[in-house]
Amino acid sequence: MxxxxxxxxxxxxxxxxxxxxxxxxxxxxxxxxxxxxxxxxxxxxxxxxxxxxxxxxxxxxxxxxxxxxxxxxxxxxxxxxxxxxxxxxxVQWNLGKVFFSDRKVYEFNLxxxxxxxxxxxxxxxxxxxxxxxxxxxxxxxxxxxxxxxxxxxxxxxxxxxxxxxxxxxxxxxxxxxxxxxxxxxxxxxxxxxxxxxxLDFVGRVFEDNFLIADVIMDAEFPTERWFWFDPPFNPGQSALLHKQPDGVWRIDLQLGWDIDKAKEKLPENVIPRIRAMLGPDIPFELDWVSIYTFQCxxxxxxxxxxxxxxxxxxxxxxxxxxxxxxxxxxxxxxxxxxxxxxxxxxxxxxxxxxxxxxxxxxxxxxILNSSRSTDFITPKSDISRLLRDAVLDLSEQYEFARPLVNSGRLSAPCSYVHSPLTSTDALDGPARSAPGSPCPDVPLEDVFLLPQLGDRFTLLTIDAEAPEHINESGITAQRLSLSCADDTTQALRERYMGAAEGAVYLIRPDQHVAARWPTFDDDLVRAALRRVIGKEHDL
Amino acid sequence: MAEHQLILTPNIHRADDFYAELLAAHDGLDKTESEALHARLVLILANHIGDNEVLSQALAAAQPSVPADDDRP
The missing domain is CATH 3.50.50.60 (FAD/NAD(P)-binding domain)
Structure with a gap:
C-alpha cells in the first residue's frame, strides 16, 4: 500500500x-x-x-x-x-502523564x-x-x-x-x-x-536536536500524552510518546546539540533506543524517522x-x-x-x-513560552537542574509543584490588545473577551457562536439594539443579535457579559474582538471600524 | 499595601529554635542532598507566600549586592 x-x-x-x-x-x-x-x-x-x-x-x-x-x-x-x-x-486526548527518571510523578487531565x-x-x-x-x-x-x-x-x-x-x-x-x-x-x-x-532570522535563543519517529504498533497504550524527564532510556534528555490515528505512535527523543545526525538516524541506533523506551516485549515497526533541529x-x-x-x-x-x-x-x-x-x-x-x-x-x-519550556526540559546550569529536579521531586507528592512542571505550555492564541487596530475597552465585561482577544466560543440554541462569525466584520449585540448593517469607509459590519434570555448554559453571560446588562462587540473577520461597548453608538462604532482597517488615526 | 510587602523585620517568634531546626534538617546529608533540600524548601516556602510581588522583593533582597534592609524607594 x-x-x-x-x-x-x-x-x-x-x-x-x-x-x-x-x-x-x-x-x-x-x-x-x-x-x-x-x-x-x-x-x-x-x-x-x-x-x-x-x-x-x-x-x-x-x-x-x-x-x-x-x-x-x-x-x-x-x-x-x-x-x-x-x-x-x-485522535482526541485529555490525559497526560509525567515521568521523572524511572517513575511516574503525576498525571493530569486537561x-x-x-x-x-x-x-x-x-x-x-x-x-x-x-x-x-x-x-x-x-x-x-x-x-x-x-x-x-x-x-x-x-x-x-x-x-x-x-x-x-x-x-x-x-x-x-x-x-x-x-x-x-x-x-x-x-x-x-x-x-x-x-x-x-x-533576510535572516534574528534572536537565536536555543538549539537542539530531536529524533522523531513514527512507530506502528498494536500495543494497548492508552490515548494519553506521556512525557519523560531524564528517563533511564534517554539519560539527561527528554522523551515524548503520543498517539496518532492509524495505530501510529509518535516518539520524540531529545538528543542534545552536539551529535552526529546521520549516525543517530540509522535504524541500528534508533531501534534499541525505542525498544528501551517501550520495553522488550512490544513489537513495533518504524514508519518514519527524522532528526529535527530547532531554533527559537x-x-x-x-x-x-x-x-x-x-x-x-x-x-x-x-x-x-x-x-x-x-x-x-x-x-x-x-x-x-x-x-x-x-x-x-x-x-x-x-x-x-x-x-x-x-x-x-x-x-x-x-518564543517566550517555548524558551521557558526548553529551559525547564534542558537545564543550562547546575542550579537550573537542581531547581528543576526539586520541582519534579515535589510534584510527585505535592500538587502545588505541578504547575511549575513545564513540558510545553500548549498553544493558545495571543490577544492583540496593544495593536493599533484595537479600540479601547468601553465595557465592564469579562477579561477573556476584551478588545484584542480571540472570541471565545459559546453554545447557541443548536449551533455554536464561532461558525456564525468570520470572513466578515460582525457587530455582535447581546441584549442591545443596533442597525442590521453598518457601512463605513467601504466595509460592512453585519449584525448578529443574541440574548442572554436564550443562554441556557450561561456561557454567553460568563464569556461576553459579566455584570453588564447589554453589550455590543465589533468582531474582525479573524474572530478577534476589535471593540466593545455597553450600547450601540453610531459614531463610536464607525470610528472603531475605521480604526480596524487602519483609517482612524488617534490624535 | 502591607499585604504586598516583604517582611524584613524580625518575624520568627522563636528564632533560635527555627535556626536549629534548619540545621538539623541537613543532618546526615551530603552537599548534593543538602542543596536539593534547600531547593525544595525554597519552592515550598515560595508557594506558601504565593504573592508574586513579595516573591520578587524576596529575590531582590537575597541578591548579594542589594542591602537586605529598608531604603526601598
Missing amino acids: NKIFEVPLYSYERSEDQDRTTPARHPVVIIGAGPVGLAAAVDLAQQGIRVTVLDDNDKVSLGSRAICFAKRTLEIADRLGIGDALVDKA LPEKGHQRPAFVNLQQYYFEDYLVQRVRALQQEGAPIEIRGRNRLTAITNHDDHVTLDIETPEGSYALEADWVLACDGAGSPTRQMMG RRMEKFRHGRVIFAGDAAHQVSPFGARGANSGLQDVDNLCWKLKLVIDGAASEHLLDSYDTERVFGADEN
Whole structure:
C-alpha cells in the first residue's frame, strides 16, 4: 500500500504562463504548499481572490511532523471548510502523564472547558492536515474558484519592486518568469525565499536536536500524552510518546546539540533506543524517522514590501507546546482578511503593517513560552537542574509543584490588545473577551457562536439594539443579535457579559474582538471600524 | 499595601529554635542532598507566600549586592 505522503497530489502540469513571452501577472502567489501556504490559498480563494501556489515538490509532507492541533486551529479550519474532516480523523486526548527518571510523578487531565464546539487539542499527522487542504482546493476549483497549485515549480529568484514582485521559477520543462502583486512566503523554516532576499532570522535563543519517529504498533497504550524527564532510556534528555490515528505512535527523543545526525538516524541506533523506551516485549515497526533541529528565533519584520512571510518561514520555536503549525495558522487567519481589503482597495497597504505588529507580538509570546519550556526540559546550569529536579521531586507528592512542571505550555492564541487596530475597552465585561482577544466560543440554541462569525466584520449585540448593517469607509459590519434570555448554559453571560446588562462587540473577520461597548453608538462604532482597517488615526 | 510587602523585620517568634531546626534538617546529608533540600524548601516556602510581588522583593533582597534592609524607594 502506498503511504499518503508517497503519492503525488499535485503533479507537475505545464501552465500557459510558461509559453508567454512577457510574464503573466498574478494577484497573489504563495510559495510553499505546506499547511500554512495551503491554508492561506484556501482562505483567499474563498474570498474570491485569484491565488497561485508554487511548490518545489508534488506531495504532502513526509512523516507526521506537526501533530498537535489546538482548538484555535480547528476553529480556523472550520472557517476554511476542513474542520469536520480534521476532527473526525484525529485522535482526541485529555490525559497526560509525567515521568521523572524511572517513575511516574503525576498525571493530569486537561479538563477542557465545556461549551466549545472544538476540543482543546487533537493529534493528527501533518500530512492529513495538508491532504484535507488539497482536497478543499480541489472542491473550490470544482466550484470555479480561481485557485491553482503548481507542483514541482521551484522558485529560483525573487525581486521586490514598488508595486509588484518578479519571480523566476524552475520546472521539469525549464524555467519561466511570473509577476505577482503580492507574494506570501510560506516555505518553511529553511525558507529559500528568505535566503534569496538576503533576510535572516534574528534572536537565536536555543538549539537542539530531536529524533522523531513514527512507530506502528498494536500495543494497548492508552490515548494519553506521556512525557519523560531524564528517563533511564534517554539519560539527561527528554522523551515524548503520543498517539496518532492509524495505530501510529509518535516518539520524540531529545538528543542534545552536539551529535552526529546521520549516525543517530540509522535504524541500528534508533531501534534499541525505542525498544528501551517501550520495553522488550512490544513489537513495533518504524514508519518514519527524522532528526529535527530547532531554533527559537524570528525575522525582524514579517512584511518586506510586497513579500510577506508566514509560519516557520517567519518564526521558529521549539516543539514544546505545539506552537509551530498552530501559530502559522494564526498568521494566515490574521493576514488574509487584510490582504483582501488591500487588494479590493478598501484599505491602504499600510494595513498589512498591522500583520507585522500583531504577529510579531504573537511570535514573541510563542518564543517566550517555548524558551521557558526548553529551559525547564534542558537545564543550562547546575542550579537550573537542581531547581528543576526539586520541582519534579515535589510534584510527585505535592500538587502545588505541578504547575511549575513545564513540558510545553500548549498553544493558545495571543490577544492583540496593544495593536493599533484595537479600540479601547468601553465595557465592564469579562477579561477573556476584551478588545484584542480571540472570541471565545459559546453554545447557541443548536449551533455554536464561532461558525456564525468570520470572513466578515460582525457587530455582535447581546441584549442591545443596533442597525442590521453598518457601512463605513467601504466595509460592512453585519449584525448578529443574541440574548442572554436564550443562554441556557450561561456561557454567553460568563464569556461576553459579566455584570453588564447589554453589550455590543465589533468582531474582525479573524474572530478577534476589535471593540466593545455597553450600547450601540453610531459614531463610536464607525470610528472603531475605521480604526480596524487602519483609517482612524488617534490624535 | 502591607499585604504586598516583604517582611524584613524580625518575624520568627522563636528564632533560635527555627535556626536549629534548619540545621538539623541537613543532618546526615551530603552537599548534593543538602542543596536539593534547600531547593525544595525554597519552592515550598515560595508557594506558601504565593504573592508574586513579595516573591520578587524576596529575590531582590537575597541578591548579594542589594542591602537586605529598608531604603526601598
